[in-house]
Amino acid sequence: MEITLAEPRGFCAGVDRAIEIVERALEKFGAPIYVRHEIVHNTHVVNDLKARGAIFIEELSDVPPGATLIFSAHGVSKAVQNEAAARGFQVFDATCPLVTKVHVEVAKLAKEGYEFIMVGHKGHPEVEGTMGQLDQGIHLVEDVADVARVAPRQTQKLAVVTQTTLSVDDAAEITAAVRARFPQVREPKQQDICYATQNRQDAVKLLSAQVDTVVVVGSPTSSNTNRLRELADRLGVPAYMVEDATELEAEWFAGAARVGLTAGASAPESLVQGVVTRLRELGAISVRTLAGAEETMKFPLPKGLKIDS
Structure with a gap:
């Protein structure tokens, strides 16, 4: 055999960065460090960080005042960001920069009056984070059948975004269905799948x-x-x-x-x-x-966690 x-x-670079953010925070500030949601979706990684003093929570009410809080690589909604700021935590955002790029695009086009169709999996933390960038105006579709059921308020200004970790082929098929139903839909210059x-x-x-x-x-x-x-x-x-x-x-x-x-x-x-x-x-x-694509991407750490020169 x-x-x-x-x-x-x-x-990948986003996962490397997210784990390093937790490790650096533990080194710099000591345990415990609170992390909203699993930093990345891997049981072994999460258990290793737990053993070193990271505490993983879903509700910010479980974080004591004055604590250091890290957002997971999947990103969070505006509501979570605002609650963390209101509670006065020291926050480090480990959201993958490629997810942040989608959030920035949503915010920019929303100001121009766009509604959105998001291709993704219901309940996934990345989808919840992206849809939570706006109070309304993002319609989630999980498959081609969902596209027929979308009911936007208007169709002149409609944009499509996708979860970054989808099947490339599935996303292309669903996006094609969106395009067929809404020919004027705006697509990202570069696909959202990372x-x-x-x-x-x-x-x-x-x-x-x-x-x-x-x-x-x-x-x-x-x-x-x-x-x-x-x-x-x-x-x-x-x-x-x-x-x-x-x-x-x-x-x-x-x-x-x-x-x-x-x-x-x-x-x-x-x-x-x-x-x-x-x-x-x-x-x-x-x-x-097997020979394959060489990946050289590296994302910078947030301010306050970089190594002192």
Whole structure:
């Protein structure tokens, strides 16, 4: 059995930055540091930060006065931002800059009188954060059928935005349905789906053509990780998602000569290597890495957390 590693896989720049913000805050201000929602959707990452003194909360009422608070990489609504300011917390925003870009676009076009159709998954924290940038005027669609049900107040000024971690193919199909129903709809100059999501999905397409089974490392709450497993499955390859090596089942690999391995954008490389070790125990004798897009993106830290020169 041969293991083929997708490239790129695992951590993206937004996740790297978010985790580093929590780590720096713990170093600089000491425990506890409060984080609204899981900083990124990975159980191992969250548990590691909990052990170091991070406390994850959903309601700001659970944060004591004067505490240091961090917003997760998924972004938050205006209401949450305003409540945090009113309560006087020291706030560091770990929202991925690519999510912030969508928020800025929504705010800018809203001032020009636009309503929005948002393509995304109901209940996902990124969607709640983006829709919460405005009091009203953002209509959520999860699939093509939803597009037919949208009832904007007007259609002259309508714009479409998307969650950054969607399936590229699904988003394109839904956006095409929006365009067909509302030909004047304004689309972003550059798609909202982030470069890392796109790159990891492209890598899975390449991987799936060369292997018998695909394993995706990541947590079930991670949207981009779920999309990787679904994509491999859609391409006709048996695909399994695991949080770590302990969840691997030997029967998945019965008769498989080539196993593909990738990881969602919030999964550490250490978990991938743990899966490689376990697959070797199950009979894998070699590991190769596919060529893929090289990622050099790095996002700056918020003021107040940068290393003193």
